[in-house]
Amino acid sequence: MLSKKTKYGIKALVHLARQENRIPVQISTISKSENISQKFLESILLTLKKNGVLGSKKGKGGGYYLLKDPKDIPMTNVMRLLEGPIAMVPCVSLNFYEKCDDCPDEEVCAVNKLMLKVRDNTLEIFRNTTLADLSN
Amino acid sequence: MLSKKTKYGIKALVHLARQENRIPVQISTISKSENISQKFLESILLTLKKNGVLGSKKGKGGGYYLLKDPKDIPMTNVMRLLEGPIAMVPCVSLNFYEKCDDCPDEEVCAVNKLMLKVRDNTLEIFRNTTLADLSN
DNA sequence: TTTTACCCTATCGATTTACTAGAGTAATGC
DNA sequence: GCATTACTCTAGTAAATCGATAGGGTAAAA
Known part of the structure; x- marks a missing residue:
């Protein structure tokens, strides 16, 4: 059985991939749009970032974005x-x-x-x- | 991840399939030969029997056997x-x-x-x- | 009628899963 | 600067599942 972690991770990545530009997307935006617990999503995006899939930007206008095409x-x-x-x-x-x-x-x-x-x-x-x- | 239940079940079935004839094989025999906890194996073979894969014979000289080729x-x-x-x-x-x-x-x-x-x-x-x- | 071996129920410790709480820290815009 | 925003990190936890164990019951064969 696929874990929710993976399921949510894929959904989040697809959400970011569907973004027109590379502007950072906030966790809360993805969380609401994909029906994912925000805190749980937070930890998932963090591991994706630590492993070079995502980048992040802090502060106002921050969020996560894909590092590669x-x-x-x-x-x-x-x-x-x-x-x-x-x-x-x-x-x-x-x-x-x-x-x-x-x-x-x-x-x-x-x-x-x-x-x-x-x-x-x-x-x-x-x-x-x-x-x-x-x-x- | 494949559960041990399935893993053991497959091993037991293969053990029975490798048998020359259709003589019933005792749980203890399979258990020892395949390194499977006997009681655990018992419950596995039971579900295979309930679902028409295996037959069983009670008493001395009893055991489990395949119902089909x-x-x-x-x-x-x-x-x-x-x-x-x-x-x-x-x-x-x-x-x-x-x-x-x-x-x-x-x-x-x-x-x-x-x-x-x-x-x-x-x-x-x-x-x-x-x-x-x-x-x- | 004794032995053998299947049949069934219940329980239990360990692990994993999915999620929550809460504090901390870095960067941004005004 | 400084308030705000939003990412970062550590812990903890309820619930479910897994793998295994215990122990007695029952049917069938010799």
Whole structure:
């Protein structure tokens, strides 16, 4: 299940991508427009900023804005930041790999085999979908 | 993240599918061989039985066995029983559809658009993968 | 009639999730 | 300067879920 954190994060990013210009958008504006708890959204935008997706401007007329062109922001990037691993099990994860402690041999593990296929496919989608694709 | 329930369930099913004949296999046997808590496994096999995937035989020489040929058991079936919805958000789920209460219009929702693609792809994999495919 | 092994209910600690509270700090415009 | 605005950060918390455990009940086979 997709977490609300990721869901809200994507919605906020799309909101910013749909903005005509690069003028900073206040948290409260996004919060109201997308029906997201302001404080919760605050923490989400903060992690997006810390990881180089967003920039922010303080003071009057401040807010958050995209640092890159929406077409240069693949969803793999966003998903990994907000949701974490794309794989459904750590033993098939590229960026968050972990060995299963109960599994003697990954080579013959059916779960591994199945989830590897799913990960490859999902990854492909996230790689080939940018923020721009979602903003039309 | 895939739940242990599903993970264990798949492993148990594969164990049964790899069995030469259709002789019932005891829970304790599967439990030891696959490193799964016996009591936990018990509840998993029970739901698989209740939903027509497994049969059971009581008393001495009893145990669980597959009711169908492994090649006739698609993973969609197994996944929905154990893991629940295949979609990452309820608003793109086929069997567990639910409207998002915060989303005014699914047609323009970026999350919906993205997760629909993921679901279609994942579903395709689960549909085209049977227990037999995982048991080789 | 005893043993085996499935069947069922209840509980529980740990973790995660979604969110809230509240104080602090930097920048902007007047 | 200085008040205002709006981002920054730390904690905490209610609720839900997960993974597992405990323990007794019951059906069927030998």
